[in-house]
Amino acid sequence: MAQAARPVGAYHVRHIAMHWTVVFLVLFQYATGGRMEQAYLYGVEYGVLPMDGVLYVHGIIGTCILIAMLVRLYLRLKHGAPPPPDNEPKPIQILSRATHFAFYGLLIAMPLFGMAALWVKAGWLGQVHGIAAYVVLGLAVLHVAGAMWHAIKRDGVVSRMGGGTTVTRTTT
Ligand code: HEM
Ligand code: HEM
Secondary structure, eight states, X not given: OOOOOOOOXXXXXXXXXXXXXXXXXXXXXXXXXXXXHHXXXXXXXXXXXXXXXXXXXXXXXXXXXXXXXXXXXXXXXXXXXXXOOTTXXXXXXXXXXXXXXXXXXXXXXXXXXXXXXXXXXXHHHHHHHHHHHHHHHHHHHHHHHHHHHHHHHTOSTGGGGTSOOOXXXXXX
């Protein structure tokens, strides 16, 4: 007898709100990152950071991302995540989990490196921050491609980051 389909479930509504807030804030960081790099490299060379508004805005928004990611981590540990669809191939499940895990790690570590770079004014700290920015960008491309793949399959995975409060951990 065919097994009943597993309910797809959804993320907690607060978790969904945080997901989209962070996406919006991260876009802003990429919009200001180039200007930030210029101002920072000037500061490293001449020992004084220019009083450029972008230094504050990028730093403050980046710190908001750090706080948002810590809140998200708490919500994730408290409310869990819905299980993958039944027919999701194992390697895709692993890739998806690894991507999400890396997002958490990088979006928490990046602001810390950015802060340290401003504090110590050492070029290598800024470089680590800049390299991490490219890794996050690569992961975002992979992640959005994954979301589009799910959208084409119409398996309900995309909509669970779009609304609802049910989190289903059951496997039957
Ligand atoms: C997750 C949050 C953040 C993201 C996504 C982000 C993103 C970026 C990006 C894309 C760049 C340009 C990198 C390049 O082209 O080399 C950049 C540069 C920079 N950011 Fe952030 N940033 C974040 C948080 C912060 C915070 C909290 C601070 C400091 C308080 C900060 C300080 C810097 C500095 C100093 C640079 C210039 C470093 C360099 O490129 O040499 N960032 N950031
Ligand atoms: C148009 C852009 C995006 C779409 C459509 C999208 C969609 C989704 C969906 C549907 C999920 C749930 C996946 C599942 O349940 O297996 C998810 C999870 C996640 N997304 Fe996105 N996302 C987008 C952009 C981003 C960006 C830019 C980031 C990072 C900056 C991000 C970070 C995450 C993380 C960390 C999770 C895992 C949540 C958890 O399990 O705790 N997303 N996203």
